[in-house]
Amino acid sequence: MFACAFCEGKIAIMIRVRQLSLCLQKQKILESISFTLHKGRMVMLLGENGAGKTSLLKSMLRYYPLSGGQVLYCGIDCAALRDKEHAAIFSYAAQMKELVEDMLVEDCIVAGRTRCLSVLAMPKKQDYEAVDSWLKKLNIEHLKGKYLHEISGGELQLVYLAKALIQDAQVMLMDEPCTYLDIHKQHVFMEKIKELKGEEKSILMSMHDPRLALAYGDEILILHEGSLYAHLRKEDGNMKEQLYEAYKELYGSSFAVDTKEDRI
Ligand SMILES: Nc1ncnc2c1ncn2[C@@H]1O[C@H](COP(=O)(O)OP(=O)(O)OP(=O)(O)O)[C@@H](O)[C@H]1O
Numbered sequence: 001m002f003a004c005a006f007c008e009g010k011i012a013i014m015i016r017v018r019q020l021s022l023c024l025q026k027q028k029i030l031e032s033i034s035f036t037l038h039k040g041r042m043v044m045l046l047g048e049n050g051a052g053k054t055s056l057l058k059s060m061l062r063y064y065p066l067s068g069g070q071v072l073y074c075g076i077d078c079a080a081l082r083d084k085e086h087a088a089i090f091s092y093a094a095q096m097k098e099l100v101e102d103m104l105v106e107d108c109i110v111a112g113r114t115r116c117l118s119v120l121a122m123p124k125k126q127d128y129e130a131v132d133s134w135l136k137k138l139n140i141e142h143l144k145g146k147y148l149h150e151i152s153g154g155e156l157q158l159v160y161l162a163k164a165l166i167q168d169a170q171v172m173l174m175d176e177p178c179t180y181l182d183i184h185k186q187h188v189f190m191e192k193i194k195e196l197k198g199e200e201k202s203i204l205m206s207m208h209d210p211r212l213a214l215a216y217g218d219e220i221l222i223l224h225e226g227s228l229y230a231h232l233r234k235e236d237g238n239m240k241e242q243l244y245e246a247y248k249e250l251y252g253s254s255f256a257v258d259t260k261e262d263r264i
Pocket residue numbers: 024025027029047048049050051052053054055056
């Protein structure tokens with residue numbers, strides 16, 4: 001029988017989201033969402049358009065005041081943390097639609113670093129060295145010296161990922177980071193993220209592709225109409241089957257996944 005590392009307390013809890021609710025403009029967006037993010041885990045957040053994925057990530061990041069519940073880091077309420085402390089815990093790669101600034105690639109990436117510095121501190125030589133190192137790790141060194149408007153959508157996405165990664169936070173929240181990447185680059189990116197995450201960091205990543213979620217997720221959260229519909233874990237042994245069943249329940253039998261024929 002599978003011995004659950006969570007129940008035995010072997011895998012440390014990094015973030016506990018407890019009964020998180022969110023209202024925006026008097027509209028209920030998220031309702032009583034609870035889950036835990038464990039150290040070293042990659043958790044995929046699935047859900048249809050408008051299900052609340054971005055709102056959940058932003059709520060965890062304190063972009064919005066919660067209308068109920070808490071986000072706890074190692075038992076500490078994140079609402080009580082100072083900005084610098086918060087930036088050491090969470091980094092965020094936003095959805096591309098939200099990113100409109102234009103600047104040099106290296107200035108964009110180094111801005112991720114400065115989130116951890118005091119307000120008036122300027123990036124130093126070692127910060128730009130870190131930029132070079134991330135450009136290299138993500139195989140986008142050729143973008144150095146270019147402006148954001150001069151590069152492709154997929155390249156821009158990688159630049160914004162470098163910006164999130166350079167922050168070196170413990171929990172990386174990523175909103176649809178693969179949208180503009182071609183299939184090959186999606187897999188290269190996911191492998192790289194897995195490697196970077198190691199045993200110490202945790203990742204919560206929203207996406208629409210259930211196949212990618214299954215291929216790389218240790219866990220899958222399914223959001224539906226602002227509520228947590230399902231929480232699947234690979235240790236349970238049949239994550240694929242469970243995901244198939246959940247999608248069938250939510251979207252009907254015409255949904256084009258078939259676990260038996262391995263088409264998901
Ligand atoms: N700032 C806001 N003010 C009011 N309502 C908002 C705001 N941001 C999002 N919403 C609403 O909250 C709901 C959830 O939106 P959200 O962007 O979180 O969904 P999502 O699951 O990320 O969708 P997608 O997959 O399309 O990116 C939607 O109905 C949206 O219209």
